[in-house]
Amino acid sequence: MKYETHGRLTALAYAVTALSLGLSACGGANEESKSNPSSTSAQSQKTAAASTPTASAQSETAAKADATQTPTGTGTDAGATSPSTTTAANTIPPAPAPTTKAPTVKPTAAAGTCTINQIKTFGSCSTAAMAVMSNGSSKLFENTKAGYRGSITASCGLGFVTWSAATCEATAATAPAPSPAPAPAPAPAPAPAAVAGPAPAPAPAPAPVAAPAPAPTTQKLTGVGLPDFATSGCAAKVYTDFVEKSHPEVRRLLPADCRVVQDSQPVFSWPQPTNRSKATPWTFVLKKADGSTVATKSVNTPRLLIDQSLAAGDYTWTVSYRTTAGATETAAARRFTVPAGLASVKLPAGPAFVTSLVNKTHPRLLPAGSSFAAISSAAKSGEYKAAYNALISEADRTVSSVTIVEPAMKSKTSFTVATDYNAYMAAARTAADTELRRIEALAYAYKLTGNEAYATAGIQHLMNVAGWDVNGMTSEANQPQANRSVHIALSTGMDLLWDKLSASQRSTIGTAVQARLSDVMTSIRKVDDSPYLAFENTAVYFALRSLMLTAGTPGFTDGNAWLQEAWEAYSTILHDKGVQDGSAGSSIAYAWWDMYDHSRTIAMLKVVANVDLTQRAFIRNFGTYLMAMTAPNVDLLNPFGDSVETQTLYKNYAYDSFRLYAAVTRQPEHEWYWRARPENVQIVGSYITPLHFMLLGTAGTKPTPAAPLKDSWAFNDAGVIASHSDAALSARSSLFFKSGSFGSYNHEHADQNSFTLVSKGRNLLISSGYYDYYNSPHHANVTRATRYKNAVTFDGGVGQAGSDSRVATPTSPAHTMHSRGKLLNYVDGGNFTAGTGDASLAYRNLNPVNYTYVPLVTDALRSFVHIRSQGITVIYDWLASDTARRWEWNYQALAPFTTKGSSIVANNAPASACIDHYGVTGSFAQTSAWDAAPSGGQTAQHHGRFTAATASKQAAMVTVIREDCQTTASVAVSVVGSVAKVTVAGQVFEFDRKEMTVPK
Incomplete structure (x- = not known):
């Protein structure tokens, strides 16, 4: 794309105007589709078709069809198709050229000084645009996230352009008139006649100056992983050591091979084999890439926070252990990079951390160098005034309140209804939470005001809780959440009321805390064998908080050792299912x-x-x-x-x-x-x-609040991409995409390569189902199931992580990381976000006899482009299986789906979106019924499914979702074999399995 201008930015004005109108600055999508409907040369079409197996009638006939398509049929009959000039099964019908708005008249470009090579838009007119000039320079036309706050102008040559908030169009502003040209200089006097002689050699012709190569206008995403995640040029290997042989649920590997770390003091973590002799420590070795040793450590746990800040560079690490049979097993060396620019920081080692705390006088909750009087004064007069008053009001109410009687102990078997037992457990937690709030409010109010009545009441409640049975209903064994509140209440109260407690009372409280934390510490140690246990990992946070206040106190003989253990656990875990992003x-x-x-x-x-x-x-x-x-x-x-x-x-x-x-x-x-x-x-x-x-x-000091500058994020650790029309707005439109390594484990669902959509601050396409209680019939069979997501299934709802491979119908998803996804691509292109997920491993079923997983597909690849400036989302699916499948595309919504022409419409007034399918012919049906109803009688939701007309071993599908069913931005789609091309308002996006080509 090249426009020239002289005197003013007429070309840039046209380009930005065209973008705001949904047209390409190079002529619009209509022009593009007419000139080259398929986006692929005849030869490349043959290559694409030849590279695709011919088992599917669709892939054989697709190359013969006109590549520019209209949406495929959405009739209610299973075999319904769009009108077509062919009769082969599952063919792609030809379509008339797409209709677009009449393009605005392109301003005539004068010869001259400023060439616009590329226009990049960032979001809608409330964000920014960028012009890239022919000389390589660029200029950002910037607006604010919160709305328009002034005109935006930028100079280029002799003119400038204004972005108008009212119309979101660029208009050429009148440039100052050029100064009159100076009068020509007088002609020089004739030269004297030349003296006869040999003619001088002609001057050599100047060497031609090569024009600079135009900047590339596209970029190819090759599906090798997210940028800034793996070390450049480092290809992660699949090893055969004990690490790779371990199950995903016990394999917390940090840093993974080729990882770029974000901490100069990195955490190392690895799985603990069942045949390890725990009497012999692990041997950990850290080396530089040149082989020189940085550190060798003996450690007792399969995790380590290295005790130094590493310089920028490339490193390797490995561990070895002694088996119960006396052999030595060594892990393959994993590579990682510490990038330049990381701050050199170092957290305290365990012994130093403990010493600093046990030597601190009570109340330890008072920051060093401060006073309660100073804190009280600041809290009462600033932004915390209302919260401070709420604290004092809570203390005033509690002064006269009676203490809560310890919840009675009941066995689970005494309940015949699951919901009754859940209510009983919740009541025990509420009792503990209430006493925690009361003790906390009274103790803090006493220190902040000096009111003795608060201290007296606080001690009364404190000693009441200290007397609760450490093996009773609120114990770690019976209700761990209640136990957390109890030991936090005891620790906080003892620290703040220390000067009001007798030695006997301190000892009683310390003994109670030790008894309650004893089982907690045993629970925490389980994470070394099973690093993703939810309750056990959460227990670390609470144990650390209590131990910081109580370690070293009378009656608490194990406090110091447990504090060190808890600190080392917390600093190496932080979050069991999070790494660094x-x-x-x-x-x-x-x-x-x-x-x-x-x-x-x-x-x-x-x-x-x-x-x-x-x-x-x-x-x-x-x-x-x-x-x-x-x-x-x-x-x-x-x-x-x-x-x-x-x-x-x-x-x-x-x-x-x-x-x-x-x-x-x-x-x-x-x-x-x-x-x-x-x-x-x-x-x-x-x-x-x-x-x-x-x-x-x-x-x-607090910083000045500032809205985020980004509108999209990729989180590789969880496998999630978020893309917003404007991240600073509450009523934003958002596309969320997921393909993560945690699979359907724990509180995750079997929803790899699924997405959800929000439009105008309203949920349009949702993740369906309710969390009535964990593993309830509804939770297990509906909420966690792929068929209740905006995701692909086949053959009547068969999806991911099936729990019984012997059954052909859908089963409740297994709680596993074996069936997982992975993000392959991500880019923020200014006005769009694009990404790719690979859910091939997710579509497999567990054989409950031998606990192996049976694959169901060979490929389940999904790419998306969320064109934020247009409110259009494009979804591309490439699906393949050794067995022919009736592929299904599922959609979930809060309101019934309707139709508009051939489009399926998702509704949640005032928002709506039209859904169109290209590449696979089929039919659409919907229901509001559940396979298992939620226990609480929650509101019905609506489940739509577009089913392929015939079974095939391969399928390439493009789904286009247009918010508000808008037609301002033209859309043209072609699908040939595995290759799809989608042109939206002049921007071209191409897909081929795991690869994408997008504008740059």
């Missing part, structure tokens, strides 16, 4: 509940030990992950995982947990995010953790 391989709801725990843990570490955990990449990025996955200040369903139906996570947790997290990280985006709901700043009557006030006693 902040994402968590669990549901979005559980990530928010983890934020509750993480925020309090990192705040206590800052307040009590002056340790800044935001130095660690995972903690630093965790808030960004939630920010990408949950829109601010709006109630929406969650994209993925258990409890997708919980719509109030931002409202319930941003004002306290995320605010506390932001107070520690001090990142502008995090500060902006919790403030996006104005009432969060002074939320009247709402109790928040008093750790907020304690942070006022630490050094540092």
